[in-house]
Amino acid sequence: MIRGLLFHLIPLLLPFVVYGIYLYFNKKLGGEKTWKGRSVAISTLIGLILMAVSLVTLGVLDGDPKDGVYVPPRFEDGKLIDSTVLPSGKD
Template identity: 70%
Template sequence: MIRGILFHVIPLILPFVVYAVYLYFNKRAGGDKTWRGKSIAVSTVTGLFLMALSLVILGSVSGDSRDGTVYIPPKFEDGKLIDSQVIPAKDKN
């Protein structure tokens, strides 16, 4: 659940948060900038780009191993706990 939030939602809303903070400090300094269509569009495109980038990074660092090793998690068999195993690629065949 946390991974889903970190890699999907946060990169998407981060540009909006950054721009909102910018508008807040601009308003405190006497500026008159507000949310406009162009700023929302740029924030949306930037957020989508960051989300896609995070998905590419997540896909490249997780999943099956590239060297062919296989992980077998621990399991119960006939009432006994069998430890986990890592089978190297050469022993797999």
């Protein structure tokens, strides 16, 4: 859960962190000192693109087997049995 959350939040927030670091060092050199609307919009757009890329990457590289028989979660003897994917038996 935490890994999935971080996998999507880090790419979204990364452009803001990079731009904040840029502003910090630019301020020390006497340059621009504030966030501007266009810069925030561009950072948001880049963050959304990076988040979409992370979603696609997670979907493509997910380690679950792609072939087999899905068995949904069920109750047996009063206990919840997790869902599983059984091998298809094609060998």
